[in-house]
Amino acid sequence: AQKVTQAQTEISVVEKEDVTLDCVYETRDTTYYLFWYKQPPSGELVFLIRRNSFDEQNEISGRYSWNFQKSTSSFNFTITASQVVDSAVYFCALSEVNYGGSQGNLIFGKGTKLSVKP
Amino acid sequence: NAGVTQTPKFRVLKTGQSMTLLCAQDMNHEYMYWYRQDPGMGLRLIHYSVGEGTTAKGEVPDGYNVSRLKKQNFLLGLESAAPSQTSVYFCASSYFRSPGDSTYEQYFGPGTRLTVT
Numbered sequence: 226a227q228k229v230t231q232a233q234t235e236i237s238v239v240e241k242e243d244v245t246l247d248c249v250y251e252t253r254d255t256t257y258y259l260f261w262y263k264q265p266p267s268g269e270l271v272f273l274i275r276r277n278s279f280d281e282q283n284e285i286s287g288r289y290s291w292n293f294q295k296s297t298s299s300f301n302f303t304i305t306a307s308q309v310v311d312s313a314v315y316f317c318a319l320s321e322v323n324y325g326g327s328q329g330n331l332i333f334g335k336g337t338k339l340s341v342k343p
Numbered sequence: 344n345a346g347v348t349q350t351p352k353f354r355v356l357k358t359g360q361s362m363t364l365l366c367a368q369d370m371n372h373e374y375m376y377w378y379r380q381d382p383g384m385g386l387r388l389i390h391y392s393v394g395e396g397t398t399a400k401g402e403v404p405d406g407y408n409v410s411r412l413k414k415q416n417f418l419l420g421l422e423s424a425a426p427s428q429t430s431v432y433f434c435a436s437s438y439f440r441s442p443g444d445s446t447y448e449q450y451f452g453p454g455t456r457l458t459v460t
Contacts, residue, residue, distance in 0.1 A: 234383075260448065262451075268431070268453065268454050269451065269453050269454070270386075270433065270435075270451035272448045272449075272450070272451075275448050316385060316386065330376070330388055330391060330401065331376075331386075331388070331449060333385040333386040333387070334385055335383060335384060335385040336385050
């Protein structure tokens, strides 16, 4: 069955520290997509990244980077030199492609609340 | 381009009352979704629609009904509200063409905070 686990419920860091948010997934499918969304205190959900199962290249976008490892079914998210504005709840999500009736549906982890203190 | 909008933003209901949440998107997306978000639970899919006139159940459909009469609108109804339905409700939409297509990300509305007393 499909499942996304974010084992870290809450993380607190001091500004400028690096922080990694863990995401482990389970899927029956060979073709799937992984996502990260950010939910700042204002409540909206902001799309950060999508990664398909055939692309294991790491991705970097400014201070954000993502490490996708199929061998360990993990899609971890690192923020380098964290800032107070990074404080938010971060969700990892999985979408399977080939299983009938649910293509495209997102399975979310429970989220990790990141607090960055000045 | 407003994206995904939700009406209302806040609502308080008494147990047993009914209401409808409206979601509208102006991106011509085929797929639309309703989620609920509860503390410590992440987002859970209530119902979804793969096109105008079609709906399907998600993970937690009980107590809710939906309709998609127009492509741009997706309505979520609570016929007899219960305190267990106190939650934040999010609508989302996505442009899904075919398996393997990379256009999978869902765009979310701002949410509706519903309290049932």
